[in-house]
Amino acid sequence: KNEVEQxxxxxxxxxxxxxxxxCSYSVGISALHWLQQHPGxxxxxxxxxxxxxxxxxRLIATINIQEKHSSLHITASHPRDSAVYICAVSRxxxxxxxxxxxxxxxxxVNP
Amino acid sequence: xxxxxxxxxxxxxxxxxxxTLQCAQDMNHNSMYWYRQDPGMGLRLIYYSASxxxxxxxxxxxxxxxxxxxxxxxxxxxxxxxxxxxxxYFCASxxxxxxRNTEAFFGQGTRLTxx
Numbered sequence: 001k002n003e004v005e006q007x008x009x010x011x012x013x014x015x016x017x018x019x020x021x022x023c024s025y026s027v028g029i030s031a032l033h034w035l036q037q038h039p040g041x042x043x044x045x046x047x048x049x050x051x052x053x054x055x056x057x058r059l060i061a062t063i064n065i066q067e068k069h070s071s072l073h074i075t076a077s078h079p080r081d082s083a084v085y086i087c088a089v090s091r092x093x094x095x096x097x098x099x100x101x102x103x104x105x106x107x108x109v110n111p
Numbered sequence: 112x113x114x115x116x117x118x119x120x121x122x123x124x125x126x127x128x129x130x131t132l133q134c135a136q137d138m139n140h141n142s143m144y145w146y147r148q149d150p151g152m153g154l155r156l157i158y159y160s161a162s163x164x165x166x167x168x169x170x171x172x173x174x175x176x177x178x179x180x181x182x183x184x185x186x187x188x189x190x191x192x193x194x195x196x197x198x199x200y201f202c203a204s205x206x207x208x209x210x211r212n213t214e215a216f217f218g219q220g221t222r223l224t225x226x
Contacts (some may be wrong), residue, residue, distance in 0.1 A: 004153065017177075033215070042219035043201060086153070098144070098169070098182030099215060 001080050003027050006087050006102035013109050019074040021105045026068065033099060035086040036059050043086070046072070058095030077109045113137050116216035117202050124192040132187040132221050134202030143185035144169075144207045145177060147198040150182070154201065170210045185197055192225045199223070 004025045009017040011018055013017055023032070029081050034046040034098040047054050049070075058077075063070040084106050115136045124130055136143065141162045144171075146154040156169030160179040174196060176188045185204075189196055202218040 002153070035217075043203075045201040045214050045216070048214050088153075098156060098159060099154070101155075103151065103153050 002102070004087055004089055004102040006085075006105050008105060009103065010106045011106070013040075015078060015109055017077050017109075019077050019107065019109075021072045021085050021087075021107070023065050023070045023072070023102055025066060025089050025100075026085075027071075027089065027100070028092035028094050029089040032063055032070050032102070033055050033088040033090070034070075035088060037084040037086060039083075039105040046085075072108075078090070079109045079111050082108050096103050115202055115204055115216050115218040116219050117200075119221060120219065121222050122152075122224070124177070124189075124223065126193060126225060127188050128192050128217075130187065130223075131189075132200055132223075133153065134186065134218060135184045136202075136204040136216070137183065138160070138204060138206075138216065139182070140206055141182070143179065143187070144203040145187045146201045146206065147173075148201060148220075149198050152207075157187065164177075169195040187196075189223075191200065194225045197223060197225045 007022045031048050031050045035043050035044050035047050037043045049063050058075045060073040084104040086104045087102040118133045139222045146158040147156040148154045155171050157175050158169055158177040160166045163182045166177050178186045200221045203215045205213040
């Protein structure tokens, strides 16, 4: 079993829909990261959080430390949101950004 | 503000050939990393350098070597490429290694095919 599990693996939505991507982890962490990867492109960091909730524009990330679970929400989705969204964790016993990654969720938003 | 720059973006090698992937960052970060990304798997750590002058193995170091040339540059070398090393390679950097909760910055990736 992977230490970081994401669901769903693939998600197709219509423009305007509210989207939720889930991430569960089984190790002790110091922080959880949400990353975005566009086709053929690099990886950019969306959020880093260790508790509670963060919001940036139409993106919201939440984390429940007790349940070892995080969600990434996208409100009013748009075709430009189509990308792979990756959950990663900074493990509690390591320093810096040695991350353990989930497999990613491929999101497609249709117009 | 270039961030993390990787070269080349694409490369095709024959089995047994060698090559070096270059990575440079201009954010004065101490820590640098090399990951590989394969279909159906999350990114996996090959090697990392917590600070200039140090390097350590990650999850999948076999078949690779690294050099932390200076604070800016961290290269990944394949001495004798194998088809199993066909992958997308990402370099990343982050701030002071003692701070656990540090955001990572990634390069654009190098798509390597070994035939």
